[in-house]
Each structure stands twice: as C-alpha cells, then as structure tokens.
Amino acid sequence: xxxxxxxxxCGTNIAATVDTEKAAAAGSLRDVHHxxxxxxxxxxxxxxxxxxxxxxxxxxxxxxxxxxPRMHETTFRRAVTRAGLNPFMMDMVNIREHCSxxxxxxxxxxxxxxxxxxxxxxxxxxxxxxxxxxxxVTNRVLVIGGGVAGIQAALDIADxxxxxxxxxxxxxxxxxxxxxxxxFPTLDCSSCILTPRMVEANQHEQIDLMVNSEVxxxxxxxxxxxxxxxxKATCVIEEKCTGCMICQxxxxxxxxxxxxxxxxxxxxxxxxxxxxxxxxxxxxKEHCRQFIRGKCGVCKKVCKSGAIDYEQEDEVTxxxxxxxxxxxxxxxxxxxxxYPDYGGxxxxxxxxxxxxxxxxxxxxxxxxxxxxPSDGEEPRQVVFISCVGSRDxxxxxxxxxxxGCMYIAKQAILTKEHIPESQSYVFYIDxxxxxxxxxxxxxxxxxxxxxxxxxxxxxxxxxxxxxxMVMGTDTLSGEQVEIEADLVVLAAGFAAAEGAGELARKxxxxxxxxxxxxxxHPKLRPVETNTGGIFLAGACQGPKDIPGSVxxxxxxxxxxxxxLSKGELETSPxxxxxxxxxxxxxxxxxxxxxxxxxxAVEARDGHQTARVVDSLCHGCGVxxxxxxxxxxxxxxxxxxQLIAETLELLR
Amino acid sequence: xxxxxxLCNWCSYAGADMAGTSRIQQPGDLHIVRMPCTGxxxxxxxxxxxxxxxxxxxxxxCHPGDCxxxxxxxxxxxxxxxxxxMLPAFGIASxxxxxxxxxxxxxxxxxxxxxxxxxxxxxxQ
Numbered sequence: 100x101x102x103x104x105x106x107x108x109c110g111t112n113i114a115a116t117v118d119t120e121k122a123a124a125a126g127s128l129r130d131v132h133h134x135x136x137x138x139x140x141x142x143x144x145x146x147x148x149x150x151x152x153x154x155x156x157x158x159x160x161x162x163x164x165x166x167x168p169r170m171h172e173t174t175f176r177r178a179v180t181r182a183g184l185n186p187f188m189m190d191m192v193n194i195r196e197h198c199s200x201x202x203x204x205x206x207x208x209x210x211x212x213x214x215x216x217x218x219x220x221x222x223x224x225x226x227x228x229x230x231x232x233x234x235x236v237t238n239r240v241l242v243i244g245g246g247v248a249g250i251q252a253a254l255d256i257a258d259x260x261x262x263x264x265x266x267x268x269x270x271x272x273x274x275x276x277x278x279x280x281x282x283f284p285t286l287d288c289s290s291c292i293l294t295p296r297m298v299e300a301n302q303h304e305q306i307d308l309m310v311n312s313e314v315x316x317x318x319x320x321x322x323x324x325x326x327x328x329x330x331k332a333t334c335v336i337e338e339k340c341t342g343c344m345i346c347q348x349x350x351x352x353x354x355x356x357x358x359x360x361x362x363x364x365x366x367x368x369x370x371x372x373x374x375x376x377x378x379x380x381x382x383x384k385e386h387c388r389q390f391i392r393g394k395c396g397v398c399k400k401v402c403k404s405g406a407i408d409y410e411q412e413d414e415v416t417x418x419x420x421x422x423x424x425x426x427x428x429x430x431x432x433x434x435x436x437x438y439p440d441y442g443g444x445x446x447x448x449x450x451x452x453x454x455x456x457x458x459x460x461x462x463x464x465x466x467x468x469x470x471x472p473s474d475g476e477e478p479r480q481v482v483f484i485s486c487v488g489s490r491d492x493x494x495x496x497x498x499x500x501x502x503g504c505m506y507i508a509k510q511a512i513l514t515k516e517h518i519p520e521s522q523s524y525v526f527y528i529d530x531x532x533x534x535x536x537x538x539x540x541x542x543x544x545x546x547x548x549x550x551x552x553x554x555x556x557x558x559x560x561x562x563x564x565x566x567x568m569v570m571g572t573d574t575l576s577g578e579q580v581e582i583e584a585d586l587v588v589l590a591a592g593f594a595a596a597e598g599a600g601e602l603a604r605k606x607x608x609x610x611x612x613x614x615x616x617x618x619x620h621p622k623l624r625p626v627e628t629n630t631g632g633i634f635l636a637g638a639c640q641g642p643k644d645i646p647g648s649v650x651x652x653x654x655x656x657x658x659x660x661x662x663l664s665k666g667e668l669e670t671s672p673x674x675x676x677x678x679x680x681x682x683x684x685x686x687x688x689x690x691x692x693x694x695x696x697x698x699a700v701e702a703r704d705g706h707q708t709a710r711v712v713d714s715l716c717h718g719c720g721v722x723x724x725x726x727x728x729x730x731x732x733x734x735x736x737x738x739x740q741l742i743a744e745t746l747e748l749l750r
Numbered sequence: 751x752x753x754x755x756x757l758c759n760w761c762s763y764a765g766a767d768m769a770g771t772s773r774i775q776q777p778g779d780l781h782i783v784r785m786p787c788t789g790x791x792x793x794x795x796x797x798x799x800x801x802x803x804x805x806x807x808x809x810x811x812c813h814p815g816d817c818x819x820x821x822x823x824x825x826x827x828x829x830x831x832x833x834x835x836m837l838p839a840f841g842i843a844s845x846x847x848x849x850x851x852x853x854x855x856x857x858x859x860x861x862x863x864x865x866x867x868x869x870x871x872x873x874x875q
Contacts, residue, residue, distance in 0.1 A: 196770025719819035720790030
C-alpha cells in the first residue's frame with residue numbers, strides 16, 4: 100500500500116495558523132510514501148501536482164488535508180480518477196473550517212492538523228475501491244393528479260418523447276383551475292387558457308389518460324416502480340359514451356354539484372361540466388335511484404350508444420414506471436366547524452371564494468349572473484373576509500395560503516364589473532402581493548374599482564332582516580365596523596387534497612402535519628422527494644398560485660426526463676451491503692430502514708436473508724448499527740474505518 | 751486532552767463548517783469524525799473510544815425532525831440516551847459524553863457546544 104499525503108496551504112487561509120510542513124510530516128506514518136504541501140490544491144496546478152505524484156510515486160491511496168469535504172470532495176475524487184485511481188481511494192481531511200479558521204494559536208492548530216491528517220491516513224488505509232452499479236430504467240412516467248400541474252408535467256414529459264400515464268381520481272382533468280372564472284393579475288379567462296391544454300393532454304399520443312382512477316399500491320424503486328391503478332366503476336363505458344348528456348337531462352335523481360363546489364344541483368348521472376375532458380358521463384351510485392331502490396333504468400333506456408352498464412366493476416391494472424410525478428393539488432379548507440361565529444355553514448349567503456368563483460363564471464350554475472344563493476337576488480354589498488383557515492393559530496392553521504389576497508382583489512374587481520352599482524368591502528390582515536404585477540393589481544382593485552379595504556378580522560356574522568350583519572374591527576382607525584352585507588365571501592385557506600397523507604405513505608415519501616408533501620430540500624431540491632424517482636408538482640407540496648404550480652410542474656418534468664434520459668441509472672456506491680453467508684435473517688435492518696431498501700432473498704438452504712437494493716439505499720447506515728451479528732456494513736463508513744480513525748487519535 | 755466528535759454530514763458537520771467560515775474561535779481539543787448520519791453511530795464505537803483513552807466523546811446531528819434520512823437521528827437518540835445512562839456503570843463520568851443537535855446554520859451554537867463540552871471535561875481533569 101502506497102499512500103500520498105497532500106497538505107493544502109490555501110494561500111494563507113491554512114498556512115497562517117497551521118505549520119503545513121509539520122502537518123505533511125505526519126507523512127512519516129506507516130505506508131506513506133509521499134508527502135508535500137501545495138499552495139492551492141484545488142487549483143489546476145495543484146490538481147496536476149497530485150496527479151503527477153500519484154503517477155511518479157505509484158501511489159494507490161491519497162489523503163488531502165485542505166478545506167471541508169463538503170466543498171471539494173468531488174473535485175479531488177475526479178482528480179484522482181484522472182490519475183487512474185478509484186475515486187474512493189481519496190480521503191479529505193478538514194484542516195481549514197475545523198482547524199485553521201477556528202484556532203489562532205499556531206501550536207494548537209498545527210497539533211490538531213497533524214492529528215486530523217494521521218486520522219485520515221488511518222482511515223484511507225482501510226478504504227476499499229467502490230464502484231457504482233448501473234440499473235436499466237423503465238421509460239414511462241406516472242403523473243398522479245390531473246390539475247394544471249399534472250397536465251403541465253404530463254405534456255412536458257410527453258413532448259420530450261416519453262410515454263406518460265396520467266391518473267386522475269375525479270371524472271375529468273382540469274382540477275381546481277377549471278373551476279376558476281378569471282385569473283389574477285391579468286384577468287385571463289381561466290378555462291380559455293386551460294381547456295386547450297386539457298384537450299391536448301387527452302389527444303397526445305404519448306399520454307394515456309385514466310380518469311376515475313386511483314393509485315392502489317406502489318412497489319419497486321427509482322427507475323423501476325410497479326404501480327397498481329384502480330379504475331373505479333362509473334357504470335358508463337367510456338369508449339361508447341359520446342357526452343351527449345341526454346342521460347343527465349332525463350335522470351330523475353338529484354345529486355350535489357361537485358364541480359360547482361356545491362352551488363346548484365346536478366343529477367346522479369352527469370357530465371361533470373361542459374368542457375370536461377374526457378367528455379363522458381359518470382354515475383354516482385350513492386345518489387342513483389337504480390342503486391338505492393333497485394329500479395329505474397332511465398339512463399340505460401335513453402342512451403342511444405348503449406354506454407350504460409350497471410354491472411360494471413372496478414378494474415385494477417398493473418403498470419411499470421421509471422419515475423412518478425405527484426400533483427395531487429389542494430382543496431379549500433373546510434371552515435365550517437372552526438368558525439361558528441361566521442355561521443358555521445348555516446347561512447346560505449356566506450360562501451367560499453371557490454363557490455363565488457362559480458357564481459362569477461359564465462359556465463356556472465347562474466350563467467355568469469351573480470345571484471346570491473338564498474333568494475337569487477343580485478347582491479349590492481359584498482364583504483370579503485381574508486385568511487379564513489389560514490394565518491390563524493387559533494384554528495391550528497398558521498400558514499399563509501399565498502393566493503387569498505390576490506383572488507380577493509380579483510373577485511372584488513369582477514364583482515364591480517358584473518354589478519356596477521355594487522360595493523365591495525375587504526377585511527384583511529396584511530396584503531401579501533409578492534408576485535409580478537400583483538401589487539399593482541391589488542391597488543387597482545382599490546383605486547379603480549373602489550373596493551374598501553379594512554385592516555382587521557371579522558368577529559361575528561349574523562343574519563338580520565334578510566341581510567347579513569358583519570361585525571369587525573378596523574385596526575387602523577381603531578373603530579368597530581358594522582356592514583350590512585348581501586353576500587359574504589370567505590377566502591378559505593388551502594388544505595392538502597383529501598387522502599394526500601395516505602398516498603404519501605403508499606409512495607413512501609414524507610409529508611408535514613397538514614399533509615402537504617415534503618420536498619427533499621427547501622432551497623436546492625424543491626421538486627425532489629426523499630424517495631428517489633418521485634417528484635412533486637403544484638399545490639400538493641404547499642400553497643401555490645397557478646404560475647408557481649406550472650413552473651414547479653415543468654421542473655418536476657425536467658427532473659423525470661433527466662432521470663430517464665440515459666436509459667440506465669448509476670447508483671451511489673456508498674450503500675450498505677449484507678454479508679449474506681452470515682446473515683441470520685432477523686430483518687432488524689428492514690425494520691429500521693427509512694427507504695424500504697432491504698429485501699428478503701432465499702438462501703440456498705432455504706432460509707431468508709436480507710439484501711440491500713443498491714438503487715434504493717441512501718447510505719444512512721442506520722441498519723449497520725441495528726444488525727445484531729454486525730454483518731451489514733455501510734461502504735465508505737465501515738466499522739473498521741471508523742475504529743481505525745478513532746484509535747489513531749488516541750494512539 | 752483528546753476529545754472526539756462524531757458529527758453527521760448534513761447538519762452538524764456543516765454547522766461546524768459554518769462556525770469555521772464565520773471564524774468563531776474554539777478550543778482545539780475536539781477532533782471531528784465525519785459520519786453520514788448519527789444513526790450510523792454505534793454506541794460500541796463510543797465505548798471503544800473511552801476504552802482507548804478518549805477524554806470525552808461528543809455526538810451531534812440534525813435536530814429531531816430534520817434528519818436528512820428522515821429518522822436516523824431518532825434511532826440515534828434512543829441508542830445514545832441509553833448509552834449515556836449506562837456509562838457511569840462502566841466507571842465513566844457522565845460528563846464525558848454528550849449528544850446534541852446542531853443544524854447547518856447554527857455555526858455560533860456549534861462553537862458554544864464545543865466551548866461548553868471542552869470546559870466540562872476539562873474541569874474533571
């Protein structure tokens with residue numbers, strides 16, 4: 100074994116407090132055949148000096164005492180590779196951040212640098228060459244959720260030439276954006292910009308669209324997931340239905356209108372909304388007379404294409420994917436229980452912003468004429484209350500929904516446009532308008548459209564003579580405010596989509612206490628999850644506006660495309676490995692592994708032993724400690740290396 | 751005095767780097783060994799260090815809930831708490847061992863931890 104020691108002076112960063120010559124003299128250790136100091140090891144001449152020394156002195160291992168390995172480990176691994184060594188035959192010792200920069204006394208710093216360098220030598224002596232393996236990947240991506248984020252991700256991936264399966268649990272794609280009337284701050288018509296994308300996703304030859312479908316189980320790992328997808332029975336044969344809506348017209352059973360957020364009514368069999376993609380009816384058994392009373396059959400009789408099948412059952416298909424994009428979105432926070440002072444849902448004219456959005460929309464239940472739900476009258480005084488179920492510690496929702504201020508401004512503007520005689524009042528905490536053109540937009544609502552902004556919370560809403568009395572405080576003037584409103588619109592906060600936590604557990608990705616899915620790093624890995632090959636897009640990760648969701652969806656798509664572009668995956672070699680001949684098959688390792696990276700294999704004598712799936716293992720080493728017979732070892736951090744390093748210091 | 755610090759790569763090692771970048775002066779007795787995660791730290795390794803003459807052992811990782819590997823530090827906490835309680839039975843003063851949590855942004859806190867720990871062990875000498 101021939102070890103080389105290189106001590107960096109880092110200009111004077113190290114050399115000012117560490118006598119680097121003395122530290123290099125730690126090179127008198129066993130197996131060290133070369134030691135030198137270099138002014139800047141990371142520079143081009145510095146790296147060349149290392150490479151030359153490796154070649155001339157036939158060094159087989161290298162210790163570089165310099166800055167933090169978090170800074171330059173990759174640099175030096177590449178350098179030794181160029182000299183023909185295995186990249187893991189290099190070990191870095193941190194004598195800058197952990198030594199020269201934090202000690203002013205030369206003797207202390209030099210002594211410590213010598214200790215650290217010898218520890219590095221002891222450690223590299225026990226290092227083995229490591230090789231990353233390659234695994235082939237499945238060239239297909241699963242997109243879960245068909246909102247604007249899911250559509251964007253699916254289109255980006257499909258346009259790159261990769262086949263996509265998009266799974267949507269509702270009867271149509273489009274998500275919450277399809278429910279919106281206009282979008283801030285440009286007042287673009289929401290469906291005019293979204294519907295073409297929905298159609299494109301449906302017609303794209305690389306996209307397989309599955310509505311009324313959910314992910315049942317997920318097996319496998321990055322590059323090769325195996326997913327069971329359940330297509331729920333809707334009693335309508337999708338291929339036969341033409342979307343003519345005659346069944347909906349003739350259906351005698353009323354049902355709540357889910358697309359219109361509960362404003363208005365629908366039928367038990369219905370096309371979710373006129374622009375739905377795919378344009379197919381679906382039957383909700385819980386409201387259908389055929390299923391409740393056992394006889395009706397009207398829709399079957401009137402359907403000319405024979406698309407109705409009451410006997411239809413759930414179908415489960417299994418598909419393989421290389422990557423998964425999760426875009427399950429959000430739903431408005433259900434405010435009713437937490438806010439009894441706002442009527443708790445008892446007053447029909449206290450509605451959520453999403454419901455108001457449907458009243459504003461030309462395709463909504465009122466045909467775009469704003470009518471209040473109780474008596475169909477046109478409201479004159481409209482009160483908007485921001486932060487209902489967001490920024491409110493008292494109901495356990497401390498976070499900001501990030502879009503409320505903006506859509507309130509938008510709805511105040513649209514109210515004035517629909518009803519010029521109307522007056523809007525907005526109760527707010529702070530106006531958060533941090534996007535491009537956002538601040539100007541909120542000012543427009545006030546200046547051009549005359550919306551009155553009142554800083555403060557509303558304490559109580561109560562009905563009085565066919566109107567709603569809204570009592571609040573204007574904290575700027577310090578006065579009590581009472582407004583006689585015809586309609587009250589609550590800006591309900593964001594909640595994770597129902598079942599987001601359950602899906603996260605199926606995917607083995609983490610989520611926070613509100614069931615928003617967690618990204619791998621808040622700054623530098625915002626679309627990755629802690630499970631390789633699974634990416635996040637849109638509001639499932641946290642409250643977001645449309646541009647934010649679309650941008651994140653494109654980012655997630657780029658990550659998925661990048662992952663699959665090479666056709667195979669290189670796995671990190673610093674993973675755990677089991678000595679199978681000595682494994683007792685207790686599977687304590689499997690119990691502690693955060694990544695499900697341990698699988699059972701049958702040994703020749705029939706007993707089960709553990710094996711590490713390299714592509715899943717992240718190299719944390721928790722299993723290494725948990726193993727009772729100590730036969731799992733984390734490569735690059737083996738017990739032998741750690742003991743050698745420790746004992747060297749105490750020698 | 752020979753003190754050993756086992757630090758996780760993602761939080762505390764980076765926190766110690768941060769203390770260095772901010773030039774926060776510390777006593778020079780502690781020698782840091784880099785680990786992928788506190789969950790990788792075998793209590794036996796700590797006992798081995800004491801057996802071979804370490805004056806003190808410090809373990810530091812990500813704050814509970816912030817583990818880079820989801821929950822490695824929870825395993826560490828269980829293992830190390832047990833070890834801390836057992837050490838006096840082996841005749842090792844409990845002051846010689848400490849486990850704590852320092853994040854990547856807590857450079858100043860890291861320097862304080864090193865100060866306090868070094869002082870604590872020194873007072874035993």
